[in-house]
Amino acid sequence: MRKSQNLKGNSTSEDTETELQDDSSFFSVEELNRRLNAPYALAGSDPKKSPILLDSSSPNEPKSSPNATKTNLVPKTAGASRPSSRATSPNNIKRVSDFSFGEIIGEGSYSTVLSATEISTKREYAIKVLDKRHIIKEKKVKYVNIEKEALYLISKHPGFIRLFYTFQDAQNLYFVFSLARNGELLDYINKLGRFNEACVQYYGALLLDSIDFMHTQGVIHRDLKPENILLDDNMRTKIIDFGSAKIQKVTGKTESLPDDFPVNNNHSRSFVGTARYVSPEVLNDKNASTASDVWAFGCILFQMLTGKPPFVAGNEYLVFQKILHLSYEIPVDVSDTASDLMKKILILHPSERLTTEEIRNHPFFSAVRFDKSLWEIAPPRLKPAGHTSTLSLSVPNFVPKSTGDINEQARPSTLSVSSAYPTPNTPVNTTFSLPSPPEYEEMNKRWHSVLLEDEKVSKITILNVSSFPGSGSHEAVRFFSSLFRKKKPRTFILTTFGRCLLVSMNSGGRATIKEELPVKSVGLRVHSVKNSDHTWIMETPTRSWSFEDPREPASTWIELINRATSITTAFENHSVTSFCRSIARSIS
Numbered sequence: 056m057r058k059s060q061n062l063k064g065n066s067t068s069e070d071t072e073t074e075l076q077d078d079s080s081f082f083s084v085e086e087l088n089r090r091l092n093a094p095y096a097l098a099g100s101d102p103k104k105s106p107i108l109l110d111s112s113s114p115n116e117p118k119s120s121p122n123a124t125k126t127n128l129v130p131k132t133a134g135a136s137r138p139s140s141r142a143t144s145p146n147n148i149k150r151v152s153d154f155s156f157g158e159i160i161g162e163g164s165y166s167t168v169l170s171a172t173e174i175s176t177k178r179e180y181a182i183k184v185l186d187k188r189h190i191i192k193e194k195k196v197k198y199v200n201i202e203k204e205a206l207y208l209i210s211k212h213p214g215f216i217r218l219f220y221t222f223q224d225a226q227n228l229y230f231v232f233s234l235a236r237n238g239e240l241l242d243y244i245n246k247l248g249r250f251n252e253a254c255v256q257y258y259g260a261l262l263l264d265s266i267d268f269m270h271t272q273g274v275i276h277r278d279l280k281p282e283n284i285l286l287d288d289n290m291r292t293k294i295i296d297f298g299s300a301k302i303q304k305v306t307g308k309t310e311s312l313p314d315d316f317p318v319n320n321n322h323s324r325s326f327v328g329t330a331r332y333v334s335p336e337v338l339n340d341k342n343a344s345t346a347s348d349v350w351a352f353g354c355i356l357f358q359m360l361t362g363k364p365p366f367v368a369g370n371e372y373l374v375f376q377k378i379l380h381l382s383y384e385i386p387v388d389v390s391d392t393a394s395d396l397m398k399k400i401l402i403l404h405p406s407e408r409l410t411t412e413e414i415r416n417h418p419f420f421s422a423v424r425f426d427k428s429l430w431e432i433a434p435p436r437l438k439p440a441g442h443t444s445t446l447s448l449s450v451p452n453f454v455p456k457s458t459g460d461i462n463e464q465a466r467p468s469t470l471s472v473s474s475a476y477p478t479p480n481t482p483v484n485t486t487f488s489l490p491s492p493p494e495y496e497e498m499n500k501r502w503h504s505v506l507l508e509d510e511k512v513s514k515i516t517i518l519n520v521s522s523f524p525g526s527g528s529h530e531a532v533r534f535f536s537s538l539f540r541k542k543k544p545r546t547f548i549l550t551t552f553g554r555c556l557l558v559s560m561n562s563g564g565r566a567t568i569k570e571e572l573p574v575k576s577v578g579l580r581v582h583s584v585k586n587s588d589h590t591w592i593m594e595t596p597t598r599s600w601s602f603e604d605p606r607e608p609a610s611t612w613i614e615l616i617n618r619a620t621s622i623t624t625a626f627e628n629h630s631v632t633s634f635c636r637s638i639a640r641s642i643s
């Protein structure tokens with residue numbers, strides 16, 4: 056199979072022959088408990104049975120399993136495997152020291168994902184790190200196991216992220232994945248506003264093909280959404296995050312795994328994923344089925360076509376109401392064929408919804424050949440719908456790395472966008488300041504000692520903030536321990552010059568700057584956090600900040616910070632240019 060090279064000359068993990076290598080003791084609940092010597096009550100494979108309390112001297116501690124094999128990835132009974140029962144050679148089991156860790160590339164509710172290079176092969180991976188204590192405390196051990204099992208079952212298909220290794224150390228569990236460098240589908244939808252129908256057809260077809268395969272393997276994802284769809288070097292989709300999956304068949308024979316995905320039986324339901332893609336049957340306390348994934352697929356298709364998911368409201372309860380009343384509107388400029396397809400997917404009763412096969416045969420996909428060739432054709436250039444004048448924007452994070460032998464056409468170096476706010480890479484116009492609302496006159500006086508000449512307050516609010524060392528390899532380790540550090544409320548000022556200040560006022564009424572956030576830092580990344588609409592991260596190579604604003608969504612803040620970056624950069628460039636001009640004038 057192909058082995059590819061990236062720009063740095065490193066091999067990428069994608070498409071290499073490596074099989075999943077696994078520390079088979081990985082997720083033994085007893086092992087986790089023993090190592091942590093934690094006083095948690097742990098559920099075994101059936102959480103409804105009495106919880107097992109284990110410590111190193113527990114008489115319940117299991118004997119090593121003679122049947123443990125490399126493919127026996129999930130201990131089916133509590134403690135089916137122990138370190139001594141490893142089927143894989145200890146040499147095959149990876150360790151943290153085998154990798155050099157890079158940037159944080161994503162965060163989930165239970166994990167942090169970092170880029171990493173295997174030191175011996177120079178191959179690049181994405182490593183998902185899960186804090187054992189947190190997993191145990193939140194009773195998620197079973198879901199971690201299911202994620203691993205599901206990933207194993209669907210590993211043959213190109214539409215899914217590939218799991219190469221799993222291992223653990225005293226604090227953490229590690230999943231080593233192929234690295235999807237081009238980020239989340241959601242970012243592209245948000246940047247473009249909406250995709251044109253050719254793009255929706257292509258990306259919809261890739262997703263449909265993947266979902267279809269997943270279902271034939273007995274896996275129901277249950278948390279499909281644009282954040283869980285990544286784009287690889289070739290701009291093809293990779294579905295991730297099987298932490299909520301349900302597996303109906305395990306390695307050939309039908310076997311129902313426990314199905315207590317966190318939908319409560321009362322009406323105060325809590326979801327692991329965002330509520331917007333949840334199907335009506337799940338809201339009606341019915342089990343999720345393959346049709347529930349089809350519903351989510353319909354929502355994603357709708358979002359690619361229109362820019363927004365079909366059911367959006369101010370809070371979860373209202374979203375649920377809209378879903379249960381099938382209250383959505385298709386914009387008039389969506390084609391009749393696309394509208395027809397969405398209307399036939401977004402149907403309340405799962406048995407009346409189109410199946411994946413019926414969707415494949417719908418006229419919307421008439422131009423698509425659903426076979427292996429689908430994954431070999433070059434993706435269309437991503438374009439927004441209905442835009443005549445588009446802006447060509449190079450987005451460093453999104454520019455695929457050279458992989459040597461792939462089709463050049465498949466790697467767009469620019470992305471067409473309709474830009475609402477300038478990003479650091481967008482040519483900015485020559486307004487160098489943000490507006491200051493007239494009602495902020497009092498604020499400008501109150502905080503004048505932290506402001507520069509002619510600078511005013513553009514936005515002031517209280518945010519919950521925590522900060523931690525940046526994402527260097529050693530720092531990353533320290534970062535894990537600070538993952539759950541408490542955030543402190545801080546006064547945040549965005550100035551008209553684009554400066555972002557964390558400030559305080561002493562008892563004598565004197566304002567001081569506690570910290571100025573480095574909005575112009577080289578390597579700055581500002582991104583949201585999965586499953587938390589109100590949290591966002593500012594990340595630099597040396598330091599990162601996590602913010603939470605219960606009032607405003609993270610997306611608003613991300614736009615504002617991007618704007619602040621543009622403005623400060625433009626302001627600086629302008630000042631340098633003016634300075635050079637004045638020097639030139641004075642010399643001549």
Ligand SMILES: Nc1ncnc2c1ncn2[C@@H]1O[C@H](COP(=O)(O)OP(=O)(O)OP(=O)(O)O)[C@@H](O)[C@H]1O
Pocket residue numbers: 160161162163164165166167168181183216232233234235236239282283285295296297298327328585586
């Ligand atoms: N293989 C990968 N390549 C690049 N980025 C990745 C990869 N895997 C995960 N990510 C990034 O990390 C984020 C978190 O990953 P993931 O969804 O697997 O975590 P999680 O803890 O299971 O999340 P959740 O809170 O939804 O359960 C993703 O949204 C994505 O942005």
